[in-house]
Structure formats: structure tokens, C-alpha cells
Amino acid sequence: MDFSDDYDYPMDYNYSDKYENYTTEKVLVFQHQSTCVKEVLCVSLLVVSVVICLLGFCGNALVIWISGFKMKKTVNTTWYLSLAISDFVFCAFLPFSITNMAMGEWIFGRFMCKIASSVMFLNMFSSIFLLVVISIDRCVSVVFPVWAQNHRTIKKASVVVFISWLLAITLSFPSVIFREVSTHMGITVCYNNYTLHQHSHKIVVLSRFLAGFIVPFIVIIICYSIIILKLRTNRMTKSLKPFKVMSALVAAFFICWFPYHVSILLELNHQSYNQSILIAGLKVGSSMAAANSFLNPVLYVFMGNDFKQKFRSTVLSKMENAMGEEGRTTSRYLSRSSSMDGRASTHI
Template sequence: NIIIFILGIVGNGLVIWIIGVKTKRTVNSLWYLSLAVSDFLCCTTGPFNGVYMATGHWHFGHFMCKLISVAFPLNMYSSIFLLLVISVDRCMCVVFPVWTQNHRTLRKSSAIIALVWTVSALLALSSLVFSTTQTAKDDTKCINNSTAFSRKIVVFIGFIFGLAVPLMVIVICYSVIMLKLRANRMMRSSKPFKVMTAVIITFVICWLPFQIFRLLEVYHALYSHTLLKIGIQVTMTIAYANSFMNPILYSFMGQDIRNKCLMSVLSRMESALQEERRSTKAMSMSKSSS
């Protein structure tokens, strides 16, 4: 958790700085800025979770228990919804280039981002409501005190809206994009497409095990309590690790291997983000011309 915290704060902090200071504000940059902010906020919880897992005792009080508990699902929902928005946006640029050129504005993108964060906060609200501290024999725990029925509802909502439905829409969008790129022989412009595909695949790999163990936890009577406890901790850490991986993907997939060895970390990340903006515009213009 501490290692993820350090890598995530540095990596996402650099992405936020590059987009906010070094690059021109565009629709694409707003998407990735929001994604980096979501990961950055999640990474700040690392030391608290690490200490809690290591000691088994919650040292940080009732308020921090609620705050740390809500940060994790907020990151899950905001990340998958932003990936969904980016996928739909990219699909619209390829399929309806003229329409997107006329309607794809910073103001509308900002409104969509605000909506994403609002919906994510509402879905994560249950963690804020039900999280509390419990002390017994000088041993304090940060727990979820919801009923079994409420827990089931939260878990199923998390699986449906935090993974299954957005992922299905993303797969459809990228299938359409791939068909359009091949039909117009534009696969040579697909490097940002590969970057985004890697980001989505990484998200699924990191979050799917956690979602599965959450579903198993709902039916805890059928499984070993020790196995579920260890599984939740391990898969939660894997899901948490997703927060530092996106900046690495931006860096090492934004340029070819020969250039990567020569460029600094800052230059690699900046080039990848700028390339994302240029490629989306090029795909849209090429499709419009054809």
C-alpha cells in the first residue's frame, strides 16, 4: 500500500501538472485530468489502509474511517464512468465526425464530468453512511455496520454499475471503432486507441477479482471466513494498485521503444497526452473527408 501510494501520488501528480500547466486545455485533456484526479485521491488513502491492514487496529478516528471508506468506491465508480465517457466520446468522433466537431465543446465536457462525479458520489454514499468505528477491549475497528440485506444491495449495485454495464458499453464502442478504423484503413492512427484499450483492460484485471470476492462475501455462509477476509484484503490492494498504473501506461505506450529510452518521464507523459489529442482530431477529420 505504501509503494502504491508513492507511485500513485507521483505519477498522477505529474499527469495533473502536465495537463494543467504544460498542455492546451482540450476535451481529451479534461477526460484524462479527471481520471488522474480520481486516482490521485484514491492513492492518498494508501498509508491509512496500509497501517490498518498491518496492525489490525484503526488509529485514525471516526471521521477518517468514513472518509477513507468512501474514497475507494468513489474511485471505482468515477474511474469506470470516465472510461465509459471516453469510449463513447471516441466512438462518436469516429462514427459522427461532423456532429462531434460542432457539438464537442469544453463546456459540455465539463458538464459531463460534473455529472459523472455527482453520480459516483451518490453511488458511493452508502459507504459514508454505514462506515463507523467500533471499539472492544481497547481494539478499534473501522467497519461497515449495514444490515445483510443492505449489504447485498450495495454489492450488486457495485457489480452492475461499477463493472458489468459500463464494461459492456465500452466493449460495444470499441468494437464499432475497430470496424470503422479498418474500413477506412486508419489503423496506423490507432496508437491512442491501443493506449486506451490497455487502460480499460488494466482496470478490469485489477477490479474484477475484488468484485468477485465481494459477491462471495454476500454468501459468506458457504465459504471460509478466513479465506474471504484474506481474499478481500488481497483483491482490494490489487484494485487499489490500478490507481498508479494509468500514468505508466501513458508514458510507456505513448511513444515507440527507441524514443522511450531517450525521453524523460515528464516528456514521455506529455507527448502521450498531446498525441491523444492530435489523433482524435485526425481521425475525426479523416472520417469527415471520406
């Protein structure tokens, strides 16, 4: 996997020094050989990537099947179905990157170079935007239960999901613009060509960091702070268990993506850091980011109320119960709140 998505390989690797004794004729027939099997880090990341691909593909396929075909369609299943589709598409494209990492070069052409990289950022943006939407939805349901009971519909949720995906596609488009393929000294690489504009690299990195990490993080923190304060002052709700699946999803996203964003920000000033350490950081950070795509279905399974009871049940039942738990609890909360508001208005 070319985890260093934002590293300009042809410019940062001095191939001419490594092969300076070759004549021009010999360079033209130079045969590249992968060195991944000789590097412990590369082999480790290769194994991890294969595991992520297999678990993520199968796990998210199950979530799509359950939330899309086995469960009653609700606002909550609409959110989680979209999240699963995002992760499933990402895992479906992982074999291209795994092959690239194993062979040490890109063999799939210019078109797939652009698309494979775009899918990674499409997954990042669509996931975080959906997590923001779910957080806002939970917040509105708790603070304005009567309004949510009357206006929270599947049709509106579908529209919001569509807008989130459209925005994610738009923000992923820089990969289509800047991603290129180049061959040097017999090695074909898929890299980012930021030479078209002087500040294009910085603009792309900072926009991804702000739109895909900082701003969503702030919005989610605000929403959950409001939810916690509201529930603690509400006698009907004695615990925050109904929101632990969502909380785990948010925590997993930020833990998995934070190292990647740090590495990319450091890479903006790569002259000040050791190149080998930067590349290793980018590879590890991107591996952690990819791991988020298989963690989501795992969290659906193991974040139920009674783990022992769910452990004895089937895998499909675990997933269905975990995903439906928040929907059932939110519905009960909205119904109770509506009932209390109705009684209050009668007394007045």
C-alpha cells in the first residue's frame, strides 16, 4: 500500500545517487525488485493491511445486509448503513494499495492511481460527516424531543446522507486533480504532483485537516457536552449507555485518524525532519486510518448492554441488537418526553 499518499516520491527520493554508475542505456532496462520482504515494518504493515481488508470487507458486508435488508428501516439504520457502505467501498479498493506496497511500485495505471487515492479520502470525509450528522441528530432528539418526534423522518435522513456524500466527494476531488503516475529508473510510482500551484500542497493538507478533523471534532464535542448535561438533569435517564455505541465510533475515528493527520502536517515541512522517519510515520498513520474501516462493525457487535448474553447469541443477532439499541432507546426517550410535555401543557 502506498500509504504515503501525500509524499512526492520522485522529488524526495534521489534515485540518481543510488544508480549513478548506470549508463543511460542500462537505466532504460533497469528491472525494479521489491524490497518490502526485507523490511520488518513493511512486512508487518502488509500483514495488517491484508487483515484489515478481509475483516473490513466481510464485516461491513454483514452490516450492510443486516441494516439494509434484515432490520426495519429507521433513521438510525439509515445512518449506520451509509457508514458501512463507506467502509465497504474503502476495503474493496485496499487490494490495489496492498499490491502496490508488496511490489514497491504502481502497476494499475493513471486512472486507478487517481481513483484509489480518492476513495481513501472519500471514506474519511463521508465517515466523519456522518458521525457529525448522527451527533447533531442525537443532540436535537434529547434537547427538543417533541420536535424530533414529529420531524425526524427516514426521507429527511436520506437527504442529509446524500448531501454528506456529495460534500465528501467534492472534498476528495483534489486527489483526482493532483495524483499522477511517473516512471523513474525503472520504478513506476503513484504520487501527488503539487507543482501546478505554489501553495496547492499546503492548501490541500490544511483543508483536509480542518474539514476532516478539527471542525467535526469541535461540533461533536459540543453536541455530546449538551447531551451529557441534559441527561444528567433528566430524571428519566439514569445512564448514558444508549449512546455508548456512537461514542465508541467517534472515539475510534479520531484515534485512528489522528496519527495520519499529524504525519501529513509534519510532511509539509519535510526538510526539517528525517525523511525515513517521516515516511515510516506516514505508513503507520495510514495503516491506523485504514483500521477504522473494520473497527466499526466490531463495535456494533461488542457494544451491547449485556456482553455475556450477546456473546452466546449469533454474530448476526449481536450486530442487529447493537445497531437497533440506540434507535429503541431514543424512541422510548422521545415518547416519554412527549408524554410529559403533553401532561405539562394540560396542567397549564
